[in-house]
Each structure stands twice: as structure tokens, then as C-alpha cells.
Amino acid sequence: MSFKITDGVKWVGKIDWELRTFHGEELSTHRGTSYNSYLIQDEKTVLIDTSWKPFAKEFIENLKKEIDLKEIDYIVANHGEVDHSGALPDLMKEIPNTPIYCTKNGVKSLKGQYHQDWNFVEVKTGDKLDLGSKELTFIEARMLHWPDSMFCYLSEDNILFSNDAFGQHYASEQMYNDLVDECELYQEAMKYYANIVNPFSKLVEKKINEILELKLPVNIICPSHGIIWRDSPLQIVETYMEWAKDYQEDQITLIYDTMWEGTKRTAEAITEGIHEADNNTTVKLINSAKTDKSDIITEVFKSKAILVGSPTINKGILYSIAGILELIKGAGFKNKKATAFGRYGWSGESTDIITEELKDAGFEVVLEGFKELWHPDEEGLQKAREFGKEFCKNL
């Protein structure tokens, strides 16, 4: 499969309908993904990025249907991660001397992964590559999301090739934002941002401002995963600016795990208390042992506050809560409030452990955690409801 984007620019990537996890098992991809590669044919021919290694042979066979590989004058590696560079080793066997344009960190990353001394050409922001009637301008995008990340911009067609930025893990044969379900598209774009880009939000704001200051007209944004933004493409840039500014909605999320349902009943009662205190705010209750972890991170991204609960087990907390707290810490959330809750039978460490983890993750703990013995009776549930109300007052 390939398709024309403009005269002289084609998509030559791979749609991966089956992918359900990414970065090993770290990130869920319920709707698959695509590895977008682009072929620019002007007086000079450029290939931008490739595909993930399992699709290397298929990618190269498809590319041969578009062009004699020897006609590729330049390769641009916007990012060295294997989902974009994985076909390079096979491709470079066919065209070994073709220059690969990438950042200085891109050279390190590609050499570090493939141990090949390919014909690298280091570029930095503002460097240009003359293609004949069009010109490619390179824009370093360090830490969005790797040190080597880079965008490039094609004049005349006014296309920004943004690599991972503005992407989504979303497989669709309708590759444009005006053709797919907008709700699904934004769900996936937000999940991608919350789980992958959020730790670098300060850099997102800076980089977008830097690009806007260049005053380049942008007609199309071609990311390296998912859907191409051609209908009002700057909508996703503006949305990224909102997401980058410590984004939150009017939502409180409770995340808990439970052994014999004591902490679960407590979570439900706290939820009732929050709802009684403020029935405008969306309250979501999530069992971390039964819910996809990447979806939980997206819910935390949307929340103004979270409550995390676990019973005490072996002087610690349940495994799924420990895991989600680690992911929450890595996501680098800012300006969110929190507290902890949990039940116990004898030693009772869980609430204090969760509280410390939340502080470590950058959350403002606005109320001392709710910690109660054994299983709640009606009086115990009422206490939990009151705790929910008190938490609301502290927001």
C-alpha cells in the first residue's frame, strides 16, 4: 500500500493492525498503529524514516514498487527508535552509500543500535537540503521524546514531518484526520501524549513556540504514527499547547486494588462522598488490577486530583498499585492534588507508603490518608463518605 499526499510526496509506510502493546509491554495499543514513512520525489529523492524491523522486508518490497532504490538520493532518520529505523539495516544493504541525514544524537543512537558505519550526515536546526524545486529544513526536537528526535519541513508543499510528535497509535486505512472518527482520533492522540510525551511537556511548549516563530506556513502535518493532519492541521499543535500546560479537566479519579473488597467498598463510599459534595465534577473509580495501565495514565492526565488506595499486605502495597504508582511517577504530572486510602488488619503501612509515593511523583497531598482497620461496616462506610467530602473541600 502507498498513497499520494501531494504531487511528489507519497506515504510508503506500514499499517500494523494487530499491534496491541508497544515499548515491550509498557504501552497498550488497542487500535494498532502505523509506521509512517514518506517518499519525496523532486529533482532529488528523499526517504523519510522507515518501519519497524518485523516489517523491514515487506517495507522494502513495497518501496521497490514505487522506486528503484538506487534513485533514493538521501535518507532522513528523524528518530533512531526501532519503530522508525528498524528497516535501515536491510535497506542499507541495498544502497550502502546513501547519506543518512540525522542529528548528532541520531548518529549515536543509530550506531548504538545497529553498529554500522553508514554515511551519516549530521544536521542541526535551520540546516537545509536542496531537492530542486523544494527544500527540506531540519528542526531538532531534542527530548521529544528522545535526544535524537528531529522534525523536518518541506517547502512549497508546506508539510511538517513531525515524527512521534502529534502522532497516535491508531491504525486506519483512512489516513487523514478529516476521514476518521474524530473522537477516536483524539482519544488516541491524548493517550499517546499522556503516556509518551507528557514528561517532556515543558520542552513541547518551547519547541512549538520556536516553530511558530519561524512563521512557516503548515498545510499538512505528517507524523510517524497514525493519522495525517491535513484539515486545519494546527488544531493538534494548539491542543498540544493546552496539554503541555499542566492539563487537567474537572475530574477526580480513584485508583485502587483490593484483596477481600474492604478497600473496594471504601473506594466506592469515598466516591459517594465526593459526589455528594460536588456533583458537577466527574468522578471515576478504577481497579488497577483489572484496568489497562496506559488507560489509567490517560485518566490521571485528565484529572485535577487522584486518590490511590491499597490494603496493606506484607507491610507493603498491592502489586498493581505499586506498578501504577511507578508509571504515574514516570509520567511527570504537575499541578495535581492527591491523597491515599486503604484498609488493614494489623500493621497498616499502605496509606503511608502510597502518600510518600504520591509526593515523590510530584502530587500535592492535600489531606492525610484514610486508614482504617478490617472490613467497613455502615459506620465505616460513612467515615469513608465523610473523607470523600473532606477531600473535595481541600481541592
Ligand code: FEO
Ligand atoms: Fe515512534 Fe519514539 O518512536
